[in-house]
Amino acid sequence: xxxxxxxxxxxIDAAVIVIAENGYHxxxxxxxxxxxxxxxxxxxLYFKNKEDILISLFQEKMGLFVEKIEEVIAGxxxxxxxxxxxxxxxFKILSEDHHLAIVTQLExxxxxxxxxxxxxxxxxxxxxxxxxxxxEGIDNGEFHSLNIRLARQMIFxxxxxxxxxxxxxxxxxxxxxxxxxxxxxxxxxxxxxxxx
Amino acid sequence: xxxxxxxxxxxIDAAVIVIAENGYHxxxxxxxxxxxxxxxxxxxLYFKNKEDILISLFQEKMGLFVEKIEEVIAGxxxxxxxxxxxxxxxFKILSEDHHLAIVTQLExxxxxxxxxxxxxxxxxxxxxxxxxxxxEGIDNGEFHSLNIRLARQMIFxxxxxxxxxxxxxxxxxxxxxxxxxxxxxxxxxxxxxxxx
Amino acid sequence: xxxxxxxxxxxIDAAVIVIAENGYHxxxxxxxxxxxxxxxxxxxLYFKNKEDILISLFQEKMGLFVEKIEEVIAGxxxxxxxxxxxxxxxFKILSEDHHLAIVTQLExxxxxxxxxxxxxxxxxxxxxxxxxxxxEGIDNGEFHSLNIRLARQMIFxxxxxxxxxxxxxxxxxxxxxxxxxxxxxxxxxxxxxxxx
Amino acid sequence: xxxxxxxxxxxIDAAVIVIAENGYHxxxxxxxxxxxxxxxxxxxLYFKNKEDILISLFQEKMGLFVEKIEEVIAGxxxxxxxxxxxxxxxFKILSEDHHLAIVTQLExxxxxxxxxxxxxxxxxxxxxxxxxxxxEGIDNGEFHSLNIRLARQMIFxxxxxxxxxxxxxxxxxxxxxxxxxxxxxxxxxxxxxxxx
DNA sequence: GATGAATGAGTGTTCATTCAT
DNA sequence: TATGAATGAACACTCATTCAT
Numbered sequence: 049x050x051x052x053x054x055x056x057x058x059x060i061d062a063a064v065i066v067i068a069e070n071g072y073h074x075x076x077x078x079x080x081x082x083x084x085x086x087x088x089x090x091x092x093l094y095f096k097n098k099e100d101i102l103i104s105l106f107q108e109k110m111g112l113f114v115e116k117i118e119e120v121i122a123g124x125x126x127x128x129x130x131x132x133x134x135x136x137x138x139f140k141i142l143s144e145d146h147h148l149a150i151v152t153q154l155e156x157x158x159x160x161x162x163x164x165x166x167x168x169x170x171x172x173x174x175x176x177x178x179x180x181x182x183x184e185g186i187d188n189g190e191f192h193s194l195n196i197r198l199a200r201q202m203i204f205x206x207x208x209x210x211x212x213x214x215x216x217x218x219x220x221x222x223x224x225x226x227x228x229x230x231x232x233x234x235x236x237x238x239x240x241x242x243x244x
Numbered sequence: 245x246x247x248x249x250x251x252x253x254x255x256i257d258a259a260v261i262v263i264a265e266n267g268y269h270x271x272x273x274x275x276x277x278x279x280x281x282x283x284x285x286x287x288x289l290y291f292k293n294k295e296d297i298l299i300s301l302f303q304e305k306m307g308l309f310v311e312k313i314e315e316v317i318a319g320x321x322x323x324x325x326x327x328x329x330x331x332x333x334x335f336k337i338l339s340e341d342h343h344l345a346i347v348t349q350l351e352x353x354x355x356x357x358x359x360x361x362x363x364x365x366x367x368x369x370x371x372x373x374x375x376x377x378x379x380e381g382i383d384n385g386e387f388h389s390l391n392i393r394l395a396r397q398m399i400f401x402x403x404x405x406x407x408x409x410x411x412x413x414x415x416x417x418x419x420x421x422x423x424x425x426x427x428x429x430x431x432x433x434x435x436x437x438x439x440x
Numbered sequence: 441x442x443x444x445x446x447x448x449x450x451x452i453d454a455a456v457i458v459i460a461e462n463g464y465h466x467x468x469x470x471x472x473x474x475x476x477x478x479x480x481x482x483x484x485l486y487f488k489n490k491e492d493i494l495i496s497l498f499q500e501k502m503g504l505f506v507e508k509i510e511e512v513i514a515g516x517x518x519x520x521x522x523x524x525x526x527x528x529x530x531f532k533i534l535s536e537d538h539h540l541a542i543v544t545q546l547e548x549x550x551x552x553x554x555x556x557x558x559x560x561x562x563x564x565x566x567x568x569x570x571x572x573x574x575x576e577g578i579d580n581g582e583f584h585s586l587n588i589r590l591a592r593q594m595i596f597x598x599x600x601x602x603x604x605x606x607x608x609x610x611x612x613x614x615x616x617x618x619x620x621x622x623x624x625x626x627x628x629x630x631x632x633x634x635x636x
Numbered sequence: 637x638x639x640x641x642x643x644x645x646x647x648i649d650a651a652v653i654v655i656a657e658n659g660y661h662x663x664x665x666x667x668x669x670x671x672x673x674x675x676x677x678x679x680x681l682y683f684k685n686k687e688d689i690l691i692s693l694f695q696e697k698m699g700l701f702v703e704k705i706e707e708v709i710a711g712x713x714x715x716x717x718x719x720x721x722x723x724x725x726x727f728k729i730l731s732e733d734h735h736l737a738i739v740t741q742l743e744x745x746x747x748x749x750x751x752x753x754x755x756x757x758x759x760x761x762x763x764x765x766x767x768x769x770x771x772e773g774i775d776n777g778e779f780h781s782l783n784i785r786l787a788r789q790m791i792f793x794x795x796x797x798x799x800x801x802x803x804x805x806x807x808x809x810x811x812x813x814x815x816x817x818x819x820x821x822x823x824x825x826x827x828x829x830x831x832x
Numbered sequence: 833g834a835t836g837a838a839t840g841a842g843t844g845t846t847c848a849t850t851c852a853t
Numbered sequence: 854t855a856t857g858a859a860t861g862a863a864c865a866c867t868c869a870t871t872c873a874t
Binding site: 071072073154155157158159160161164165168194195197198199201202204205206207208209210213216226229230233234236237238239 | 267268269350351353354355356357360364390391393394395397398400401402403404405406409412422425426429430432433434435
């Protein structure tokens with residue numbers, strides 16, 4: 049399994065750095081190879097093509113994302129609490145890896161439609177997690193009856209827009225400190241008046 | 245004034261169609277010229293370069309956006325009503341121009357960081373409109389005391405994510421019909437428990 | 441006759457200025473038209489094409505050259521004296537019109553082979569003048585028997601190289617003051633030991 | 637060191653042929669690549685850009701020039717003899733490579749001012765060689781006291797004009813046979829009456 | 833005569849991918 | 854496995870010239 053060989057991760061980490069520092073369109077394969085300390089051709093022993101590096105990058109990093117968030121959620125009882133730690137950890141993970149934040153919020157969005165559709169597939173695991181929190185909240189009466197897709201779009205849209213604004217402002221303020229306010233805004237939406 | 249000459253709009257409309265149908269990276273200047281029914285060189289009598297076409301496209305279309313929404317807002321008294329017609333019309337305008345929806349939600353986001361920063365400048369007018377509705381709502385007691393930037397990020401993030409999901413689902417369902425539910429979700433966030 | 445209309449000379453003078461100030465490859469027809477105060481299309485009422493402007497420019501200016509030099513030569517008896525005033529006036533005319541010096545020594549040489557062959561045709565009148573001075577000097581015993589073509593190449597080559605070096609040094613020193621020394625060097629060549 | 641790899645010289649030789657046969661402005665990179673038997677992109681593994689090919693071409697060829705002439709000069713005692721073998725060999729090298737003669741005398745002069753300034757830098761080594769012959773001749777009494785810059789301009793201007801005329805006449809006559817007469821003309825200038 | 837908007841042919845350079853070693 | 858030299862397709866932009874007014 050190539051995914052477990054050291055060069056696999058080495059190349060992905062190199063890609064994150066190169067894309068963050070040079071931008072998506074200046075992240076040539078040869079630059080990534082150089083950063084990873086391998087020859088250009090070696091890249092193709094581990095990845096089908098350049099697009100495959102980017103998808104794999106997203107899968108690896110988003111996998112950690114979902115894993116981490118599932119872990120912290122497990123310790124919480126209420127849907128509202130789960131939502132809070134989700135927002136907090138989403139902000140925390142990206143706060144702790146500035147390169148990754150730039151890559152996911154700004155650079156990777158420059159990829160073409162096809163690539164982004166594939167990235168969306170990867171995102172689905174995360175979105176499902178949101179859906180299940182919402183469903184749980186509805187079932188146990190914390191949230192009123194919601195259109196789950198809409199509510200999830202509000203969660204993801206709000207979180208994503210908040211992070212992007214923070215990255216575009218060159219990460220000048222503390223993103224994690226915004227989590228409670230964002231959480232409260234979302235929560236109001238779900239526990240307030242019925243939206244159907 | 246070049247902006248008022250017929251060929252200026254003709255080229256912009258051609259660009260929307262070509263980008264929507266071929267994708268951002270397959271929208272060559274020569275293709276746009278052909279679609280517009282002019283020679284390649286004519287493009288450069290009206291636009292400084294290819295990037296200038298895209299910025300102008302966004303300015304023109306977003307200008308109509310803000311104009312239209314200011315118009316419908318003027319007829320409403322309450323901030324909540326203004327928010328509703330804003331969401332409704334945002335959805336309506338993009339529903340009525342499928343090409344434009346594809347271009348703004350998917351294709352134009354593939355542009356490089358410089359171009360996107362310029363596009364963000366254009367967006368600012370629209371975001372300000374949101375800010376003033378929020379401020380008004382706070383002032384007249386409809387909304388509780390809000391962090392306006394966060395609240396605006398929630399509005400824009402939610403709307404944008406909703407439209408993008410709709411476009412990615414190939415516009416299969418009726419976007420405008422989602423407006424009331426989206427509006428209600430947002431409203432709950434603003435008029436519910438204090439987020440500060 | 442177009443050559444006598446004011447706009448004809450107006451365009452040629454504009455061309456000299458534009459080429460001197462912008463360089464041969466940055467001297468677009470539209471720039472020349474603007475400098476001349478006419479519309480682009482008007483150029484084509486007076487000149488067949490762009491090349492025709494340059495040839496005409498050279499003809500007009502070189503015509504004045506030959507005319508002026510024939511005039512000053514007429515007042516001299518000896519071939520050696522004629523050679524001196526030729527060198528002096530060649531240097532003087534170019535010293536007095538810096539734009540023209542730049543154009544003839546540097547910029548016009550960037551034209552393609554065809555244009556330069558035509559320019560050489562124009563030069564022939566000047567070279568013939570040199571030939572006749574040389575022939576006269578041989579006939580009256582001032583110069584020894586010379587290969588006239590070679591001798592003329594030495595005259596023209598030396599003068600031309602001297603002016604070009606001066607232009608490339610940004611015309612910092614007094615070119616006309618060099619005339620006697622150049623003249624003496626050439627004269628030695630012709631009146632010294634037989635070269636055949 | 638790229639300069640020692642076979643493809644480096646292969647591309648330069650191809651450039652000489654393509655420029656000589658098609659003219660400076662018709663010497664596209666793709667044409668040079670084809671002539672050299674490599675892909676277009678390969679050119680850019682050996683040269684920074686098109687201009688770099690031309691400068692390198694001049695450096696390589698002019699390097700051989702200076703090398704060869706320094707070699708034959710070394711065997712001569714007197715400055716006059718050195719001048720003769722310099723003229724002879726200058727003529728000989730260009731006589732033996734008609735393509736190179738066309739390129740240096742006609743085509744490369746169409747390059748823009750920047751490129752020509754760089755070419756002039758390369759020429760300086762050759763001009764210095766002339767200066768040292770002149771200085772030597774003055775020091776040992778063969779030549780009278782000369783303005784060295786002027787004298788060198790006469791040498792180079794005469795040689796260059798002679799070769800250019802020969803190339804423009806399609807190399808119909810024997811250039812090398814002209815060397816003694818050219819040499820004699822120059823020599824007279826230096827050993828004749830004092831020019832200061 | 834004079835205008836200037838419109839035309840459209842032409843090219844240097846990059847970079848993902850391959851493959852002989 | 855690993856290398857890195859070689860490949861070659863693809864495209865924005867300029868500007869001399871025309872011609873309807």
